Amino acid sequence: MLFGRSKTLVGLDIGDSSVKIVELKELGKGKGFRLLKLGWEPLSSEAIVDGQIMDSQLVSETITRLMNRLRIKSSKPVATALCGHHVIVKRISLPIMSEAELDESIHWEAEQYIPFEIDDVNLDYQILEGSSLAGDGQMDILLAAAKKDKINDYVGVVGDAGLHATAVDIAAFAIQNCFEANYEFEPNQVIALVDIGSAVSTISVLHGGTSVYWRDINIGGNQYTDTIQKELNLSAEQAEQLKRGEEIEGIPYEKAQPIISAVNEDIGTEIQKTLDFFKQISATDQPLERLYLTGGTVQVVHMKESLGERLNTQVELLNPFRKIPPGSKDASPELINEMMPTATVAVGLALRKMGD
Numbered sequence: 001m002l003f004g005r006s007k008t009l010v011g012l013d014i015g016d017s018s019v020k021i022v023e024l025k026e027l028g029k030g031k032g033f034r035l036l037k038l039g040w041e042p043l044s045s046e047a048i049v050d051g052q053i054m055d056s057q058l059v060s061e062t063i064t065r066l067m068n069r070l071r072i073k074s075s076k077p078v079a080t081a082l083c084g085h086h087v088i089v090k091r092i093s094l095p096i097m098s099e100a101e102l103d104e105s106i107h108w109e110a111e112q113y114i115p116f117e118i119d120d121v122n123l124d125y126q127i128l129e130g131s132s133l134a135g136d137g138q139m140d141i142l143l144a145a146a147k148k149d150k151i152n153d154y155v156g157v158v159g160d161a162g163l164h165a166t167a168v169d170i171a172a173f174a175i176q177n178c179f180e181a182n183y184e185f186e187p188n189q190v191i192a193l194v195d196i197g198s199a200v201s202t203i204s205v206l207h208g209g210t211s212v213y214w215r216d217i218n219i220g221g222n223q224y225t226d227t228i229q230k231e232l233n234l235s236a237e238q239a240e241q242l243k244r245g246e247e248i249e250g251i252p253y254e255k256a257q258p259i260i261s262a263v264n265e266d267i268g269t270e271i272q273k274t275l276d277f278f279k280q281i282s283a284t285d286q287p288l289e290r291l292y293l294t295g296g297t298v299q300v301v302h303m304k305e306s307l308g309e310r311l312n313t314q315v316e317l318l319n320p321f322r323k324i325p326p327g328s329k330d331a332s333p334e335l336i337n338e339m340m341p342t343a344t345v346a347v348g349l350a351l352r353k354m355g356d
Contacts, residue, residue, distance in 0.1 A: 034327025038343065128141065128210070190288050198297070221243070
């Protein structure tokens with residue numbers, strides 16, 4: 001299952017550098033949520049590389065350890081997410097037809113847009129609300145596809161941890177779910193949600209609250225670590241410390257500043273290319289009003305300011321707990337503050353429900 005919203009799920013975000021878990025409690029329809037459980041465990045850099053699980057036993061053991069520490073029962077159903085070049089999201093237009101007709105023809109239509117063998121992917125779609133009201137005989141479809149082998153890899157490590165993955169979402173949709181639960185939209189407002197992970201960054205553009213463009217780019221926090229390590233001849237651990245603004249013996253942080261600034265520019269360039277392409281293909285002339293940043297890499301010094309200056313727009317850090325207050329002692333203010341940059345996908349997944 002790739003889309004949709006019964007019983008809430010535990011959000012399990014399996015990233016390249018860590019595993020994050022969020023459990024929410026719904027207070028009643030329209031009354032919001034409370035945060036019950038929150039936690040994370042680091043992953044070895046060899047466990048998952050560019051979204052590809054290399055050591056499934058290590059990943060499943062990490063998930064089990066985190067679930068046990070948070071005292072979450074293994075009977076709880078979970079939702080997890082995929083991103084990267086194994087996932088394709090497209091907004092396409094098709095002649096207006098019934099859902100039954102669309103269900104019969106969607107695989108043939110999808111072959112034109114999916115760069116994989118259609119038998120190698122799990123495919124899902126959704127008719128976008130209001131898309132057939134323009135009177136042009138067309139309707140807009142949100143098409144999503146993920147490679148079966150990658151889905152099986154992630155579902156497999158979840159199963160090996162003694163859990164059941166009820167939903168497999170796409171990270172970009174989970175981020176948007178989290179944003180919608182915490183922020184409001186203005187009519188015709190164009191905003192971007194940018195999640196900068198260790199190896200992959202996810203960019204989503206929304207127009208008036210509607211998703212209009214998505215892209216994953218292979219750039220992220222590892223680029224800082226790798227460049228600092230190479231330029232200053234350091235270990236990966238030392239490079240990580242400098243990236244976070246910490247000093248290491250014999251090497252002041254100031255020595256890493258020019259390197260960090262250069263990588264900030266590289267990441268800004270890639271984000272700008274994506275936004276420029278969106279402007280070329282979109283029907284709106286509205287400027288980008290705001291960009292919300294999330295992901296562990298946003299803690300890099302001066303990243304927010306660098307992006308704001310380069311893109312000439314207001315840049316804010318996305319707060320996944322803005323309207324989701326703590327509802328138990330397992331969600332302490334200190335932990336919430338610590339995980340604020342990294343919990344967005346897990347919160348978005350925890351907003352999912354059984355039967356979506």
